[in-house]
Amino acid sequence: MYLNGSCCCKSVTFSVESPHSYPFMHCYCSICRKTQGGGGFAINIGAVYESLEFKGEEHISSFSPMYTNHETGVYEASPGKRYFCNLCGSALWVWDPRWPELVHPYASAIDTPLPIPPERHHIFLDNKPDWVHVSVTDVDKQHDGYPNHGSLAQWHEQHGL
Template identity: 55%
Template sequence: MHLEGSCHCRAVTFSVESAHPVPYMRCYCSVCRKTGGGGGYAINLGATHNSLSLQGKENIRVYQAMIEDPQTGKTSKSPAERSFCGLCGTALWVWDSRWPELLHPFASAIDSDLPAAPSHNHIMLEFKASWVPLERAENDACFDAYPDESLADWHERMGLAAQVDN
């Protein structure tokens, strides 16, 4: 599915091709909550990195969060690069060198109509802020950390992968 996106001030516009465009996974980790800003969680989609077409690259800034290992207490820089507009602050996408072929745009930055999710996965609930309500529907799944199922696997299991227009 072809997706068009932009920041709030439109200094950055972009497009990507996505085989996994259903916004179903809500991440409640502190990084998503604090950098994404909406509802106490962020929603990432799956896209192909080499399909990224970008205007306004000079306005993009990158943030790499410092992550604390809960077992050792040691802090290290996350390899995940969170791109955002340096003018208005809109979170745009996440790219991670561990999976260089993928790009994860934030659903909030997408201007194209997105398909509705039949259910949601609520992830990283171990880090959910106390003020954030968990708006869980009957068929939703909840995880303290990451689920074993990938974006691609979820789309396939739900029968949505074949329905996406490429």
């Protein structure tokens, strides 16, 4: 699926090819919640990095957020970079050198209508603050950490999407 996106002030626009465009995973981790999740979570979509095209490069900034590594307990910089518009602050996409062929645009920055997922996975609920209410349906899944359903691509394949 070909997706178009933009920041709030339209200074940055982008397009990207997404073979995994169902916005099914709501992330409550401290990084997503603090950098993009006004409702207590953020939603990323899987896309092909090589297909990413954008306008307004002079208004795109990035940073590597700090987080507590659950395996080591050490507070450290994430290897991934979060990209945003430096004029209006809109979150745009995430890119991580561990998976250089992928880019993960925020669903909130996508202007193209997205398909409705058959279920949602609420992940990193162990990071969710008490004020956040998790709204789930009978088919939704809840996970304290990252689920073992595999990659975004594998989830789409499992659901025939």
